[in-house]
Ligand SMILES: NC(=O)C1=CN([C@@H]2O[C@H](COP(=O)(O)OP(=O)(O)OC[C@H]3O[C@@H](n4cnc5c(N)ncnc54)[C@H](O)[C@@H]3O)[C@@H](O)[C@H]2O)C=CC1
């Protein structure tokens with residue numbers, strides 16, 4: 414009897430682009446992809462920080478390069494992808510949260526959060542997809558969304574709007590690019606202990622809310638996101654597109 418074989422989770426020969434790669438979830442995703450054998454281009458705004466990160470990856474024996482880039486500069490993003498691409502894998506982790514009651518939201522905060530979480534993500538994803546289409550290559554594009562792309566949260570009207578937008582954008586792009594075998598998905602974490610997450614976790618009443626909502630009884634760690642990233646990037650997820658992988662300890666289950 415011939416038994417089925419597990420598709421490969423390895424990423425040898427793949428070129429990945431990871432934004433927000435010097436911190437938090439982006440750093441973890443970059444490590445996961447590098448450990449699986451991908452060549453990883455690390456994106457962050459500060460040249461010194463991203464070069465230091467690339468050197469740290471290389472000293473672990475991982476294949477990595479530094480790409481200093483502010484992804485909210487769309488012309489610069491498009492030029493960088495045209496120069497350094499095509500990329501088989503994108504993990505778009507760069508993101509921002511500025512929380513306030515909806516009645517108090519300022520226009521500068523609204524613009525900063527939507528410009529990065531939606532507009533920059535949109536045009537970066539588009540640029541990577543164009544590179545793949547022009548090269549006739551398949552790909553896996555992953556946007557780091559949030560459980561807040563599926564539910565609401567107090568003081569989070571703008572942040573939740575951006576993550577819901579990312580979910581809609583991902584589904585539409587997945588439909589348009591499926592004929593090119595370019596898959597587009599989101600990963601939706603709950604609260605993860607990163608510099609961004611700690612802003613909220615440090616507030617006792619918010620921490621109590623979070624711990625009550627996460628049914629598995631603990632906040633997330635970057636490591637909780639890493640395996641999902643490798644999976645979605647790999648051939649093991651070859652028929653998965655236009656969807657989301659929620660990593661929330663059960664927050665959204667009821
Ligand atoms: N930490 C958490 O609890 C959760 C985070 N997320 C999402 O995960 C993503 C990553 O968040 P964390 O790792 O927690 O945050 P973080 O603050 O540790 O990392 C964000 C990274 O994005 C980079 N970045 C910001 N603006 C940029 C720009 N214009 N161009 C290039 N890079 C830029 C920052 O320099 C930083 O390295 C965000 O999209 C966030 O919304 C989603 C759910 C939970």
Ligand SMILES: O=C(O)C(=O)C[C@H](O)C(=O)CO
Pocket residue numbers: 510512558559560561569572602603604605609610611612613
């Ligand atoms: O909402 C917060 O506070 C955050 O730190 C945002 C997280 O990124 C998040 O999405 C939690 O679900």
